[in-house]
Amino acid sequence: MEKGLFIMRLEPFDYVYPSAVREEIKQFIEILAPPMTEETARLHPELLKQADVIFSGWSGPRLDESFLETAEKLKVLFYAAGSVKPIVTDAVWKRNIKITTAVRANAIPVIEFTLSQVLFCLKNGWQYVRQVKRDKMFPEKPFPIAGSFQSTVGLISLSTVGRGVAEQLKRFDIEVLAYDPFVNKKEAERLGVTLCSLEQVFQQSDVVSLHTPLLGETRGMIRGEHFAMMNQHASLINTARGAIIRQSEMIRVLTERTDITAVLDVTDPEPPAVDSPLYQMENVVLTPHLAGSEGAECGRMGMYMLEELKRYVSGERLKWQVNPENLRIQA
Template identity: 30%
Template sequence: MEWTERWKVAVTDYGFPDLRPEHETLEPLGVRLTAAQCKTGQEVADLCAEADAVLTQWAPVTAEAIGRMERCRVIVRYGIGVDNVDLTAARSRGIPVVNVPDYAIDEVADHALALMLASVRKIPQVVADVRRGQWAIAPRRPIQGLTGKRLGLAGFGNIARAVAKRAQAFGMETIAYDPFVDEAVFRANGVERVDAQRLLRESDVLSVHLPLTADTRHFLNAQAFRKMKPTAFLINTSRGGVVDTEALAEALSQDQLAGAALDVLEQEPVSPDSPLLQLESCLITSHCAWYSESSLIRLQQFAALEVKRVLEGGRPLHVVNGVSV
């Protein structure tokens, strides 16, 4: 059968080895996929002006770019956060913005636990000591055990719930703050619901799982760090802007916190002169918590399936800007 083009789908940018999952999902529908590596809103606007759907990873999908989209029926973000898309502009044009929140739940939860263990057990520091010829059977004192310690979760979505399950297996008590989650969800997961102030005061390890919004930006700031235990550890695998970077560096340098482990930062990649890089008590990974070979494929497939649903007249699963389809 001769292939007939019915729709155009633009991929503003991507960090994947190829776009095979998108082609396999969308081309049988009559979709022509046009991909670029846009860096500016102008480039996005030029690419997407006549697209029926847009897939985007990091490129700035600005109000100006959205204003030039003549036929767009959906914008799908590869990933959970939608910071790069002007949600208000899309809403005003009646274009649903969709994310993919469920492609890497286990990967991010595993990474959060790995950061917690590495930070609390001081594993990178001990490994460095051994390589320098320092051998100690009780190194880097003090190192605290995790059994009986309290894990606090800022946000209680799917990833935080997976983190709670893993932490409970280590014998940790679990508390969480999330004003948007029903009490029954906390009970079902064996997690105590607390307010933000109690979360800060009581957490021995605080793991952040908040979206970045006007309300959550710098949720963890200088004032918050002063309320936390000086023996507490901070883990962030959500959004960099939730943590005030300068305030965190100051808190760590003043021993207001025992340590921090971050997979996300306000500025990415991290600046070589960032004070956080000079602190042994701070571990930084490269926004890679989401990644495994399996999650990579799921992300591309799930994003393409959202486009497919809309083009075929269905409803996307995860609209984030309140536009109904």
């Protein structure tokens, strides 16, 4: 039987790897020690040297040269979280270590959250919520309501989450636009989206949903001018990363364009500074990075990794294995 360790942030460990999942893992792998953080693991090289596999999650170990020189037997890391970009280095590929991730499992609640907000925003829901609270009466519905019939939704980046949202939107009578310079026309057709420029997404959409990974080239890519060109009563949803938007420019435009609504599950910094105007702006909806896996939802990620383990021990191809090529689309 191969040997393994659990290495990740300890606070969410019991949610990510529920007891039933842990017990089943132990049927296939000899677990060498109780769960530990990366810092604790580096203090116990005698354990790392024995590990054939590592089960990880949020705040997992960075797989750099020094770590892998110690974990010399490591064959596979099961990452029960989202993108592995924070932990993977070139040393992983040089050593042919398999990395598999629950990014698709973690994407499911983000896709669900996004879909709920897209449909609510298409009904001008947040505009009516704030008007009812302000006026203490039901309005005469003066806003033009797009609804989910022949309206337009724009997706910025067809990442794992972006693709999932596109798949969900196929069920509705909605035109879906997408900006992603790495996706070709054939793939776009399969997803049921029309590729266009970033500017066209903002100019033509009733709702814009942001799913771009935070990279050097995407930091600050959404500027004030993009908000300024949005349709009347349009909405933007951000479940990606706050730093993709130039926040000060967004605030300036939203102060002038009070018809626009921004639903922000992420900000930069996160949470916003205590004196941030975002807390006071009526046309900004703030949620506390809620879209991803929370509470019992986290157990889906551990379950995905258990299923991957079963494939691994039976010699099957891993379903969620990461390589340098597919790593790009992970948000």
